[in-house]
Amino acid sequence: MLTVFVGLHLFNHLYSVAGAAQHIEVMKGLRLFYRNPLVEAVLLLAVLVQIGSGINLFQKNRKAAVGRFDRLHLWTGLYLAVFFVIHVGAVLVGRTVLHLDTNFYYGVAGLNTFPLNLFFIPYYGLATVSFFGHTAAIHNKKMKRAVLGCSPQSQALAILALGVMVTAFMFYGLTNRFRGVEIPAEYRVLIGK
Numbered sequence: 387m388l389t390v391f392v393g394l395h396l397f398n399h400l401y402s403v404a405g406a407a408q409h410i411e412v413m414k415g416l417r418l419f420y421r422n423p424l425v426e427a428v429l430l431l432a433v434l435v436q437i438g439s440g441i442n443l444f445q446k447n448r449k450a451a452v453g454r455f456d457r458l459h460l461w462t463g464l465y466l467a468v469f470f471v472i473h474v475g476a477v478l479v480g481r482t483v484l485h486l487d488t489n490f491y492y493g494v495a496g497l498n499t500f501p502l503n504l505f506f507i508p509y510y511g512l513a514t515v516s517f518f519g520h521t522a523a524i525h526n527k528k529m530k531r532a533v534l535g536c537s538p539q540s541q542a543l544a545i546l547a548l549g550v551m552v553t554a555f556m557f558y559g560l561t562n563r564f565r566g567v568e569i570p571a572e573y574r575v576l577i578g579k
């Protein structure tokens with residue numbers, strides 16, 4: 387459930403390469419699915435389970451993780467747990483306390499404002515790379531055979547490399563191709579303006 391949502395969510399952010407209005411249109415379409423009260427309740431429950439099981443597994447496997455994919459699995463899992471608490475918490479506060487539409491502008495206000503971007507670039511960048519890194523580590527563990535002459539390890543490295551590329555393109559779109567995004571007045575409360 388989480389992987390499907392995050393896959394669609396990152397596709398939505400990649401779509402910002404086409405422009406802010408296009409990103410918002412895609413989000414409106416996707417919300418028909420994930421803002422359905424039943425779907426959203428299950429999604430938020432999945433986030434909670436992921437946080438709880440993630441922290442639990444981190445504590446249990448901390449000493450046993452020796453290989454590089456095991457360590458990738460462990461540390462990306464811990465980062466995702468911390469990120470979920472902050473990110474989903476911030477989205478829920480935006481909706482219920484600040485009464486903002488948590489759209490493109492809510493997500494990118496900090497990313498386009500110096501010095502807040504010094505926090506938001508690594509914060510979002512690491513989250514996206516961690517999502518692909520975590521998937522890559524699990525793929526390496528579960529996949530038993532080569533595909534087109536590629537070993538499971540090479541396949542996992544390809545997933546990780548894809549994550550780095552997605553992150554770069556996503557930032558390109560979310561920062562309006564490096565020229566910066568004009569933040570509407572109602573979102574300026576997020577950046578102290």
Ligand code: HEM
Pocket residue numbers: 392395399413417420426429430433466473474477487488489490492493494510511513514517556560
């Ligand atoms: C540049 C990176 C990202 C940005 C700018 C961003 C921004 C946002 C925004 C604006 C929302 C609110 C969506 C809405 O109101 O419909 C949201 C929700 C959410 N995001 Fe992200 N996100 C990013 C990356 C991620 C990643 C990497 C993950 C997971 C690994 C993630 C997980 C979630 C979840 C679980 C929700 C809650 C969905 C709900 O409303 O129930 N996000 N994000």
